[in-house]
Structure formats: C-alpha cells, structure tokens
Amino acid sequence: MAKKLLLEKAHVEGIRHYDVYRREGGYAAVEKALKMEPAAIVEEVKKSGLRGRGGAGFPSGMKWSFLAKPEGVPRYLVCNADESEPGTFKDRYLMEFLPHLLIEGLIVSSFALGSNRTYIYIRGEYAWIVGILEQAIAEAKQNGFLGKNILGSGFDCEIYVQRGAGAYICGEETALIESLEGKRGNPRIKPPFPAIKGLWDCPTVVNNVETLAAVVPIMNMGGEEYAKIGVGRSTGTKLISACGNINKPGVYEIDMTISVEEFIYSDEYCGGIPNGKRLKACIPGGSSVPILPANLLLKTAKGETRLMNYESLSDGGFATGSMMGSGGFIVLDEDQCVVKNTLTLARFYRHESCGQCSPCREGTGWMEKILTKIENGKGAMSDIDLLWDIQRKIEGNTICPLGDAAAWPVAAAIRHFRDEFEWHVNNPARCQTQNYGLAHYADPIHVPA
Amino acid sequence: MSEAVKTVKVTIDNITVDVPMGTTILQAARMIGGDVVPPAMCYYSKLQGSGGKCRTCLVEVSKGSEADPRPMPKLVASCRTGVMDGMEVKNMTSSKVEDARNGVVEFLLLNHPLDCPVCDQAGECHLQDLGYQHGKQGTRYEFKRRTFDKHDLGPYIQLHMTRCILCYRCVFTADQLTEKRTHGVLSRGDHAEIATYIEKSLDNNFIGNVIDVCPVGALTDKTFRFKNRVWFTKPVNAHRDCKCCSGKVTLWQRGEEVLRVTARKDQWGEVEEWICNECRFEKKKTSSWTIEGPTHVSRHSVISQGHYENIQQPKETFTAVNGGRNPQLLMDIHSVSEVNDPSIDLSLINGPATSDVYNHSTKQS
Numbered sequence: 001m002a003k004k005l006l007l008e009k010a011h012v013e014g015i016r017h018y019d020v021y022r023r024e025g026g027y028a029a030v031e032k033a034l035k036m037e038p039a040a041i042v043e044e045v046k047k048s049g050l051r052g053r054g055g056a057g058f059p060s061g062m063k064w065s066f067l068a069k070p071e072g073v074p075r076y077l078v079c080n081a082d083e084s085e086p087g088t089f090k091d092r093y094l095m096e097f098l099p100h101l102l103i104e105g106l107i108v109s110s111f112a113l114g115s116n117r118t119y120i121y122i123r124g125e126y127a128w129i130v131g132i133l134e135q136a137i138a139e140a141k142q143n144g145f146l147g148k149n150i151l152g153s154g155f156d157c158e159i160y161v162q163r164g165a166g167a168y169i170c171g172e173e174t175a176l177i178e179s180l181e182g183k184r185g186n187p188r189i190k191p192p193f194p195a196i197k198g199l200w201d202c203p204t205v206v207n208n209v210e211t212l213a214a215v216v217p218i219m220n221m222g223g224e225e226y227a228k229i230g231v232g233r234s235t236g237t238k239l240i241s242a243c244g245n246i247n248k249p250g251v252y253e254i255d256m257t258i259s260v261e262e263f264i265y266s267d268e269y270c271g272g273i274p275n276g277k278r279l280k281a282c283i284p285g286g287s288s289v290p291i292l293p294a295n296l297l298l299k300t301a302k303g304e305t306r307l308m309n310y311e312s313l314s315d316g317g318f319a320t321g322s323m324m325g326s327g328g329f330i331v332l333d334e335d336q337c338v339v340k341n342t343l344t345l346a347r348f349y350r351h352e353s354c355g356q357c358s359p360c361r362e363g364t365g366w367m368e369k370i371l372t373k374i375e376n377g378k379g380a381m382s383d384i385d386l387l388w389d390i391q392r393k394i395e396g397n398t399i400c401p402l403g404d405a406a407a408w409p410v411a412a413a414i415r416h417f418r419d420e421f422e423w424h425v426n427n428p429a430r431c432q433t434q435n436y437g438l439a440h441y442a443d444p445i446h447v448p449a
Numbered sequence: 450m451s452e453a454v455k456t457v458k459v460t461i462d463n464i465t466v467d468v469p470m471g472t473t474i475l476q477a478a479r480m481i482g483g484d485v486v487p488p489a490m491c492y493y494s495k496l497q498g499s500g501g502k503c504r505t506c507l508v509e510v511s512k513g514s515e516a517d518p519r520p521m522p523k524l525v526a527s528c529r530t531g532v533m534d535g536m537e538v539k540n541m542t543s544s545k546v547e548d549a550r551n552g553v554v555e556f557l558l559l560n561h562p563l564d565c566p567v568c569d570q571a572g573e574c575h576l577q578d579l580g581y582q583h584g585k586q587g588t589r590y591e592f593k594r595r596t597f598d599k600h601d602l603g604p605y606i607q608l609h610m611t612r613c614i615l616c617y618r619c620v621f622t623a624d625q626l627t628e629k630r631t632h633g634v635l636s637r638g639d640h641a642e643i644a645t646y647i648e649k650s651l652d653n654n655f656i657g658n659v660i661d662v663c664p665v666g667a668l669t670d671k672t673f674r675f676k677n678r679v680w681f682t683k684p685v686n687a688h689r690d691c692k693c694c695s696g697k698v699t700l701w702q703r704g705e706e707v708l709r710v711t712a713r714k715d716q717w718g719e720v721e722e723w724i725c726n727e728c729r730f731e732k733k734k735t736s737s738w739t740i741e742g743p744t745h746v747s748r749h750s751v752i753s754q755g756h757y758e759n760i761q762q763p764k765e766t767f768t769a770v771n772g773g774r775n776p777q778l779l780m781d782i783h784s785v786s787e788v789n790d791p792s793i794d795l796s797l798i799n800g801p802a803t804s805d806v807y808n809h810s811t812k813q814s
Contacts, residue, residue, distance in 0.1 A: 167637070184634065189501035189529045355615060355634070355641030357502045362556035365639040369592045386589055393552030396523045397504055 003229060005217040005237045006210070007253045010097045016132065018139035021100040029219035030145055033108040034153040041112035045215060047223030049235035054080060054171075054208030055286060055326040056401075057310050066195040067113060068203040076204040077115035078180065079106060079212055081122040081129075082164050082171040085286035086348060087328030090239035091209035093251040095122075095129050098213070099136035103159065105212040107145060108219055110157045113205055118159045121176050124166040133161050168352035172400045173206040174198075175354065186356045187400035208326075210239055230256040234309035238327055244282075245333035247271035256309035260284070261298045263308050264331060277333040280438050281417070284313055285325020287345050288405030290412030291338070292322050293441035318412065334438040338420050339431075342413040343371040349406035360403040363394040367410055374421060377428030384421050388414055417441070457534035461485050461508075462542045474527035474538055475506055479717065486717075487540050488550075488579050490557070490664050491616035492528035493719060499621050500528035503614060504553045505579060509546050512537035524549055547583075554583040560594045560639070561665075562611045570666030572679040572751040575718060576614065597642050602632070603650025605657060605671050605730050610642050613667035619643065619659035626723060627653040643667065654693060657729040661712050661720045672730050673701075673709040680751050682708055684744035689737055694725040699744050700735075707733045716747035 014020040021027070033041055046061030067075060079102070083091040095102055102120075110118045122130060137159050140146045148156045162180055164170045170179045174188035177199050198204025214236060218226045227235045234256040243249045246264065248271040254263065263269045264279065273279055279294040298306060301320035306312050310324045332341065350364040370387055373379045391407035391414075398404070414421060420436045455470040459477050462485045468477045476494070478486045487508055492500030500506075506528045510521040515535030524546060527538070540546060558580060565571040597610040615634065620643075623630040631653075632645045645651070651659070660668050682701040689696045701709040710729050712720040732738065746752050768774065 169637070189526065350638060353638040355636070355638045356617075357504050358553055358556045358614065359504055361615065361639050361641070362559045365595075366556075366559060366590065366592075393549065393556070397507060397549050397553065399501060399526075 003237065003255055004253045005226075005229075006094065006098070006101065006213055006239065007251070010093075016097065016099060016136070018100060018136070018143060021098075022143070026100055027104055027140075027143075027145055029104055029216045030107050030111075031151065033111055033219050034151050034155060038112045038114060041108065041219070044223040045112070045218055048218045048226040049223075049233060050211065050214055050218060050226070051234070051310065052208060053210035053214070053238065053327070055085070055288075057324060060207065060211050063195070063207075064109075064113060064205060066193070067205055068196045069114070070203070074116065074202050075114050076199045076202055077106070077110050077113050077118045078173075078176065078199060078204060078206045079118070079120040079209060080171060080173065080176060080206050081120050081126070081209050082176060083126075083209070083326075084123055084168040084171050084352075085288065085326050085328055086345070087243055087283065087330040088241055088286045088326045089243075090241045090251050090327055092126060092129065093241070094209055094213055094239065095126070096132060099129075099132050100140070101213045101216055102133070102209055103136050103140050103145075105215040106159055107140075107150070107157060108215050109205075109207070109212050110159075111150075111153075111155055115205075116156050116158065118157060119180060119199075120159065120161045121170070121180055122161060122163055123170075124164045127163070130161050130163055137161070167354075168348075169354045169400070169402060172402065175400065176206060177204060186354050187402075189399055231307070231309055232311055234311060234324075238308075238324070240308070240327045240329050242270050242329040242331070244329075244331035245273050245277065245336070246331050247274050254308055256307070258308050259298075260306045260308055260313075263329070270329075270331070273331065273333050277335060278438055278442055279331065280334045280336060280441055281332045281338060283322075283328070283330040283332075283409075285323045286328035287330070287348065288408055289323040289325040290318055290321075290408050291332075291341075291416065292412070293416045295441060295443055296320050296416070297322075299444075318408070319415070322412070334442075335435060337375075337435050338413055338417040339371065339375050339424050342410055343368065343375050345409045346371050346406070349402065353402060353406070354400075357399045357403070359394045360398045360406065363390050363403070364406045366390055367406070371410075374424050375431075377424065377431050379421075379425045379428075381422065381425055384414060384418065384425070457532055457536075459532040459534075459536045459538065461538045462540050468532060470532075472532050474508060474510075474525075474530050474532055474536075475500075477532050478527065478538075478540065484541055487527050488575075488582070489528055489717070490575055490579065490614060491618060493618050493621070493662060494717075495719060496618060496621040496625060496662070499616075499618055501526045503557070503616055505550060505557070507546060507549050507553070509539040509543040510536060511539050511543075551583050551585070554579055555585065555589070557614050558584060558588065559590050560611070561614075562594060564612070567675075568609075568612065568666040569669045569674060569679070570612075570663075573718075573748075574666060574750075575664035578750050595639060600642075600644045601650070602645065602668075603652060605726065606651055606660060607669045607671045607674055608643065609667050609669070610644070612665050613643055614665055615641055615643070616664055618662040618664070619668055622659050622662050623651075623653070623656060626655045626658060629653075654726050655723060657726045658712065658720065658723050660729075661714070664718070670709055670711075670729070672733070676708050677703055679709075684746060684752070686713065686741040686744045687738035688741065689728065689732065689739060691725060691728055694728060695722040696724070696728060697722055698724055698728055698738075700738060700740075702735075705735060707735055707738075713744070714748065718748050718750075 009015050009024050042064045050060045051057045052060055106118055167185050169175045170185040172187045175185040179185035194204040229236050237253050237255050239251055239253055241251050252269050265272045281291050281293050282297045283291045300306050300315045313322055313324045315321045346368040350368040353360045353364045355361045367390055370383050391410045394403045395407040423436050424431045456467045457470055461478050464481050466481050487506040489506045490503035507524040508527040509524055512518050514533030600608055602608050620633055631649055634641050635644050660670050682703050685700045685702055687700045698710050699713050700707045712724045
C-alpha cells in the first residue's frame with residue numbers, strides 16, 4: 001500500500017467540518033508555519049522538490065522564490081481551481097472532501113508569500129463546491145485561523161472564493177488573473193510574468209489546488225522527508241484521476257514509483273480493463289498531452305518499464321513519450337476509435353479557444369472540420385498531411401499554451417495511429433460501422449540492440 | 450541630466466543598431482527600416498497594450514543577449530518583446546520565421562471572404578499587402594467560410610465582421626480615446642466578433658478613429674461606402690481650425706469633390722494625430738479646408754502608386770543609351786514593317802499569314 005499524504009483522511013466521517021478535521025490533526029501545519037520565517041517556509045518547499053501539479057510540472061519552490069517583493073505593494077496568492085482539462089477531476093475530489101486541507105495549505109502558503117488577500121478561482125461548473133469552501137473558510141475564521149492577527153502572529157489573511165463562468169482558458173494563469181479582475185479571460189502576453197506583474201499589476205503567484213494542499217504535508221513532515229518519497233525529481237505523491245475503459249475509475253494517490261502497468265491492472269488502482277478487452281492506447285496526463293499506443297505506454301522506446309512519474313512518462317520526448325500533465329489518466333480499450341477520440345478533443349479545443357491570436361482561433365476550427373470529414377468517411381489522404389501541417393503551424397506560435405494543447409493530441413494521434421487514419425480514408429463505408437480495432441498497437445516494440 | 454538614456458545594441462538580420470533600453474524588437478527594426486521590418490497587423494504604436502495577437506511579426510531570437518546568449522526556444526512576437534544588449538534577431542533571414550509567417554497569413558485568410566473587388570479598404574488594406582508578400586496562390590481550406598449576424602454601428606461606421614482579423618485595435622482605441630467603450634469582442638474562439646452587446650450605435654466624437662486603425666475592411670467609413678476606389682482618389686493634406694482635434698487631415702479627392710477624410714498616416718499606416726468625427730464625416734467640401742498640398746504616401750501599398758511623386762528620372766538620355774542615335778519620333782512605318790506596305794500582296798509574304806500556315810509551321814519546328 002502506497003503512502004498517502006493528501007487523501008489519507010478523506011474517508012473519515014465529517015472530515016469536511018472543522019471539528020473533525022482539527023481532531024484528526026488538522027491545522028498543525030499553520031501552527032508550525034506561523035512560528036517560522038516566511039523565507040524558511042519557501043526554503044522548505046524548495047527542499048521538498050514539489051512540482052506544480054497543474055500540468056506543467058514547474059518546481060513550486062522556484063516559482064515562489066521568483067515572486068518580486070517591492071516595498072508597499074501588496075502581493076497575492078491565487079489558487080487555481082479552474083480544473084477544466086478533460087479527464088482531470090482530482091482537484092474537485094480534494095476540494096469536495098477535504099476543503100480544510102486546501103484552506104490550511106492556502107494559509108501556510110499565504111504566510112510564506114506575504115499575501116494578505118488570497119483568492120480561490122474556481123470553475124463555474126463546480127457550483128456546489130463553492131458552498132463547501134465558503135463554509136470551510138467561515139469555520140477557519142471562527143477558530144482564528146483566518147482574519148486579523150492569526151494565532152497572535154500579527155499576520156492577517158483573508159481567503160475569497162471567486163467563481164469562473166465556464167471557460168477552459170481561464171485555467172491559464174494570466175487569463176485567470178484577467179478574469180479575476182473582471183475582464184474577458186484572454187491570456188496576457190508574457191513577459192511580464194505574474195511573479196512581477198500579476199493581479200492588479202501586483203506580484204502574484206498562481207498555484208494549483210493540489211500543489212497548495214501538498215504544502216501541508218511538507219510543513220508537517222519537513223521538506224527533506226517529503227523529498228524522500230518518490231523517485232528522482234518526481235518527489236512526493238500525485239493524485240491521478242483515472243477514467244475511460246477501466247474497472248475502477250476514480251482519484252488515486254500514487255507515490256510515483258509504481259509502473260504504468262501496475263497502475264492500470266492492479267486491483268489497488270484501476271483494476272484492469274473491463275469485459276476482458278485489451279489496452280489500445282492511453283492519454284496519461286489530461287486531454288492535451290500526446291496519446292500513446294499500448295506498447296509505448298507500458299515500455300519506453302528503450303525497452304524500460306514506464307513508471308508513473310514526470311521523467312518516465314516524458315521519456316523519449318514527444319516522438320515516443322508523453323507527459324505527466326495534470327494527471328488525467330484516460331484509458332482507451334480495443335473498441336475505441338482514435339480518429340473519433342481525436343475529433344472529440346479537437347472539438348473541445350475549438351470551442352475553448354479564446355480567439356485572441358490567429359493560429360489558435362483559425363487553426364483549431366480548421367482541424368476540427370478536417371477531422372469531422374475523415375471520421376465521416378469523406379477524407380482524403382492529403383487531409384492527413386494537411387492536419388499535420390496545421391498542427392505544426394499552431395504549435396509554439398501562440399500566446400498561451402492552449403495552441404500547443406490543441407496541436408499535441410492531433411500530432412500524437414497521427415504520429416502513432418496514422419494507419420488508422422488511412423484506414424478511415426481507404427474504407428469510407430466500413431469505418432462508419434466498424435472500428436479499426438487493436439491492430440499492432442499492443443504488440444511488443446522492437447528494441448534495437 | 451545625470452542619467453543618460455541607456456542604449457543597447459541589437460542586431461536584426463545582420464544589421465546592428467543602437468536603440469534605447471526598453472525598445473521592442475519591432476520598433477528597433479522600424480528604426481532600420483526596409484525589408485527588415487516584420488509586418489504587424491495588430492500592433493499599433495499609438496495604442497497601449499496592443500500587439501501580440503496576430504502573430505505575423507514573429508521573429509527568431511538566435512542570441513538572447515550578451516549576458517545570456519542562449520537562443521529563445523520559440524519564435525517571439527517582435528512587437529511585444531523588448532530588446533536586450535547584444536541580442537541577435539533573425540527576421541527575413543530565418544526559414545523558421547518565413548514558414549511560421551506563411552502559416553499565420555494562411556490562418557488569417559482562412560475565413561476571410563476575399564471580397565476585395567467590393568471592399569472599400571482594397572488598395573490600402575494591410576491584409577492585402579501581407580497576402581501579396583506571404584500568401585499562397587490557392588487556399589487549402591475547403592469548407593464554408595464563417596459568417597456573422599449583421600450589427601449596425603450607426604450612421605457613420607460600417608462593420609463587416611467577416612473581414613475582421615480580431616486585432617483588437619478598435620477596442621483599444623475606444624478604451625483609450627473615449628470615455629466609455631460601447632463595443633467590444635463578444636463570444637470566443639472562431640466565433641468571437643466585434644459588436645455592441647446591446648444594439649447601439651457608436652456615437653462618441655472620436656470613435657471615427659476606429660476606421661483608421663482597422664487594418665482590414667472590417668470597419669469602414671459609411672459616408673465613403675461604394676463611392677470610389679481609393680487608388681482613383683487623390684490624397685491631399687489639409688487642415689481646418691477645429692475646436693476639439695488637431696484638424697490635420699488627409700482629403701481623398703476625385704476632381705474637386707472630397708470623397709473621404711481620414712487622419713494622416715505614416716509609413717507604417719499608423720495615424721499621426723487622431724481626428725474628431727466632425728472633421729471626418731461632416732466636412733466634405735473643399736471650402737471647409739485649407740489645402741496644404743499633395744500627401745506623400747510612403748506606405749508600401751497600392752495607394753502609394755500612381756501619385757507621380759518622387760519619381761526617379763533616368764540619369765542617362767535616350768541618345769546615350771542608343772549609342773549616339775537620336776530618337777526618331779516620326780518614323781515612316783512602312784519602312785519598318787513590310788507587312789503594312791500597301792504595295793505588297795500580303796498572301797505572298799513568307800510567314801504565318803493564316804492560322805493554318807502558322808500552326809503547320811510551328812508543329813514542324
């Protein structure tokens with residue numbers, strides 16, 4: 001049984017409420033942190049090797065140390081709870097069952113960063129969680145963990161919950177800040193980065209829910225202890241939200257040393273693929289990361305076992321690897337059609353593009369139309385090459401990473417499943433009633449000696 | 450002044466220039482001028498916060514700075530990236546940039562209706578110029594182009610949303626020139642459109658400037674609508690004593706008639722001084738204006754052609770070129786061409802007198 005740091009108490013009766021949470025050892029991190037120097041907390045997070053859990057995996061301690069600290073200018077901490085990546089639902093689980101864990105992490109982080117006003121930007125669709133969080137904030141305030149002069153330390157902190165209006169793009173940190181300021185959620189052009197000029201032009205740190213919650217165990221056990229869990233630069237535990245063709249979809253906390261194979265097939269986690277079907281492909285880190293066929297998913301191109309961590313999942317670059325991303329683990333069995341799956345993702349990105357910069361605005365719509373054509377059996381071979389060319393021209397040429405996120409799934413699908421696309425073009429009638437099936441995707445890969 | 454403005458060296462396409470600290474790559478390139486300047490569809494130096502959106506000005510930074518010589522991993526928008534000391538930038542010398550820019554132009558033209566023959570902007574349209582420079586002959590897009598519901602913006606400004614490239618310039622103009630912006634971008638993604646949320650005309654006294662900043666034909670002058678093609682009109686600098694603006698304008702005349710009034714624009718197509726609606730829309734008589742003289746259009750576009758200005762005369766005379774022979778203006782045509790000599794029976798001439806003979810002779814050769 002892997003060690004659980006975040007979800008350990010998730011099933012304790014009434015943990016959503018302050019009394020139970022406190023009885024189970026909650027808010028100890030705040031008590032410990034407020035006796036420390038803020039810089040020492042940042043140092044502790046640096047030592048822990050904690051990496052951003054929102055998708056990019058940037059070291060959080062480093063991000064915190066970039067925060068500008070000019071005199072007389074307020075600093076802000078913003079919690080990014082705009083979890084909208086298809087296949088990712090770990091933050092929802094965390095906020096719904098352990099709201100106080102997030103609040104506790106927020107208080108510690110606010111103190112470390114010197115933020116007296118901290119915001120939780122939550123996606124509009126999580127309407128019922130807003131109430132849960134606000135109740136938790138009110139309870140924490142009643143017990144002196146929020147408000148003026150917390151625990152006699154002289155530190156003031158207020159936490160506000162702000163609902164988004166249902167836009168994927170507002171999960172991008174600068175778009176989130178724009179939206180929080182009450183404007184249209186268009187990503188800003190960087191630089192300046194939020195650490196210099198963020199919310200209301202003040203230095204701002206934007207962190208994912210899980211990242212901020214992970215600060216609590218780091219405070220409780222110490223950064224060095226935390227860094228011992230996991231492997232290499234993938235320290236600590238990670239929440240994985242598994243979905244798709246698996247027996248036990250849900251949120252799992254893993255310690256990043258287990259293999260992908262174990263994660264999919266062991267009864268402790270996903271519990272295998274239902275109805276005796278075989279694994280075809282998997283999107284290991286939320287919809288925008290490259291899809292991998294079964295053979296490349298379980299073993300890297302070098303023939304090593306692929307592990308569930310940042311380095312191993314991205315082994316081989318985009319040619320034969322993928323990304324840890326936000327931990328949205330989507331499994332496709334042999335009955336799934338990769339073309340249809342890619343179309344679904346392309347439709348999502350077309351719908352969610354903010355329309356600010358031209359490659360993403362025009363390119364996402366174009367890709368969706370071509371994929372619709374291929375999926376409906378009306379495609380031509382040249383369309384596949386055209387798709388490749390479009391994604392190549394979007395990737396890296398946009399303001400924010402949404403362009404990349406839209407381009408990567410299409411690129412990876414063509415890279416690894418080109419024969420399935422070609423089969424759709426060559427068999428326009430059959431592809432309407434039948435699937436391409438598993439083909440060779442699950443065959444062991446040939447490793448050159 | 451104890452603190453002199455710090456200058457930095459930046460090299461763009463192997464041309465080095467000294468610019469003040471804080472200049473953007475695009476501005477530095479404009480200081481050099483010529484082909485080094487990346488095209489800009491959304492950036493407008495007079496509008497704060499503009500730029501970065503159209504991605505046509507992408508350049509490759511092959512050396513970050515003297516202190517940190519690593520190249521930047523991605524192409525950067527030159528309009529919003531500041532220069533660093535010792536920075537080396539590749540614009541037209543980079544194949545990556547050319548490839549990306551061709552892609553961006555293709556994206557911009559993807560849903561563009563290409564209705565240039567009926568568009569009032571044709572001839573001074575930045576997208577047209579960009580298309581000539583970087584566009585392909587055909588399109589690879591085979592789907593229906595997107596359309597929008599029509600929005601009426603009042604008696605002066607005509608909105609053609611299908612032509613819009615969403616540069617946001619008009620939004621910034623209204624934000625920075627008027628007290629209250631009543632139009633903006635609605636929806637998102639490829640359905641984003643410029644509109645007023647509640648059907649309403651734009652009636653601020655300076656709102657007419659959105660026509661001048663629009664790089665394409667999305668916002669055009671209703672008083673000039675379908676009146677003439679811009680390349681047939683003659684631009685003339687003029688001014689009047691206006692209470693609320695500088696009154697310095699360009700009149701676009703056909704004969705004595707003033708067809709259109711716009712602000713004066715520099716070589717990048719940017720307005721020099723904003724003008725008010727009264728000057729722009731109401732004063733269409735030559736008598737209202739003091740004419741200064743013909744406008745020098747220095748922008749590289751159709752409108753800069755045919756004004757017989759700054760014409761370079763050949764330095765050598767015809768005689769010198771022709772090896773001392775004087776031009777013979779009244780030549781006897783019959784002596785030149787035997788075909789037209791009335792004394793010759795045409796049918797007797799050797800050569801392609803009829804198509805049959807012609808076809809026969811070309812087949813053989």
